[in-house]
Amino acid sequence: MAEPLFTPEEQKKFDAGIAEILSHYPSDRKSAGMLPALRLLQDLKGWLPPEGLRLVAKNLEVTPERAYEVASFYVMYHLKKPGKYVIDVCTNLSCSLWGAEKMLAYLEQKLGLTAGETNDKFTLRETECLASCGTAPCLQINEDHHERLTQAKLDAILARLS
């Protein structure tokens, strides 16, 4: 028998989360809760496994295809299991003027990954503007934002990731 998607604890959180989300929308517009529901699933599992997408779709009374269509449109949803830490490096203009391309090259070399690749511990991605242009260069690790980065600062942040 396949492993259940959720532990009993996770199931409780998922059910309560879905109920809270649906309370924010008109009762005939359950599908509007798609983005928050996908976020809830990803917060619980670290990514969006297919059986999770089916469950979200069922709760919002839409087809699983619809859930997949939405999930695949937005870059913050993971349809494949990412590394434990997802590092998003902004290399847009303002950040690049403060050395972001060098920062990305340094990370690629240090982590042994090319942007776009994943290993067990890290997923390294080049991302578009993180709205931190005045405190460039910047990156996000999972959902935590880091700005005004220097090599020393970045080394210290990476050293804290177990």
Place this chain on the structure above:
Amino acid sequence: MASTAKAVEPVISAAWGKPQSWTLDSYRSRGGYDGLKRALSMEPAAIIDEVKKSNLRGRGGAGFPTGMKWSFVPKDSPKPKYLAVNGDESEPGTFKDRYILENDPHMMLEGIAIASYALGVHTCYVYLRGEFKFQAERTQAAIDEAYKAGIFGKSLMGKEGFALDCFLVRGAGAYICGEETALLESLEGKKGWPRLKPPFPAVVGLFGSPTVVNNVETLASVPPILAKGAEWYAKLGTDKSGGTHLVCLSGSVNRPGVYEVGMHTTILELIHDDKYGQGMPKGRKVKAVIPGGSSAPVLGADELDVALEFEALKMKQTMAGSGGVIVMDDATCMVRSLWRVARFYAEESCGQCTPCREGTPWQTRLLRKIEEGRAEMSDIDMLSNVASSIAPYPPIGLGNTICALGDAAALPTHSFLMRFRDEFEAHVREHRCPYGDHPWGSFGDWS
């Protein structure tokens, strides 16, 4: 440059940096929610008139008069009306709304309350870009405070019979969702594909109902207008645009940041004045400036004595947009700069319209070819043609796509080619980038 720029009375940023400025207690101690109190003593139509008189223009990029936008909402609609707050700040160079959300979220919430009362809205959705985790937490905490204090909820700050709910929704990483109709699609739980207009959201918006979509800064500007009066606010600005202006300064300057300036402040003052950018680093000179977020046409060094204001920038065939001023110094390669910008639009195109879906990656490929010294002169003309097929230049805003992302992708290309064509040609002639090896970053401690 010493400080010569005329200072303005801060309207939006007055409390930034003060201890606990984001709490309800702090906001109330500064006269917070007085504007709402006054609004609740007025007729809704009079509030809309007040906002019209203030000359407040939308701060999300388009600069449309806010009071006029509000007046488009049909008064006798049998459907519920909605307010959607656009906090999907994602245009490269723009980072002002996050400072409002971090430092003074109640200012925006009071704006929401006033707008909702004026428009007969009972449900508001605040849509923040997905990456704004910290900002979302702080905004949610402020919403919770507002519910607890009876500002939101069953009666709007004691106004019996007027309920107002306010829900926070986080996006999931898609620049296009800052386009107002794509934002509505996303709020409806779909992928962010912009809708054809008309009908405009004020008539057919969220769930098919009349909806006003306002930017975070726009709504944060409303409480002071109600508290201190439309005339006071209008006088802070120019004839056509009231109030002050948050500008985001980034790139090659000594002190990047968000600054609240008067509409008369020039780009040169913003870069060099001691109150703002404090000049160029390491003795560098300004080469180019993008004045209104990455989609705004670039200006050359000799065009910068211009006020950071809608009309003045329009005269220079560029735009104030979302207030993002990006400075490039004389060590900056303009081809690589445009490549960076073009990649963004290729990445963020939703793919709905063929010119944008196909044109934006094509631009990116051509720019890479030019930057890497593999291009021929005909590739520069090709680049220009590809950009024209997405949106001709000028005018601004009449491209071949459903939404303005196509214009936003083509305008930088047109303007970089118009002002810096010699650099593109130099890349082709020399079969390399004249600015040397990359990756680059003209300063900072990565070198």
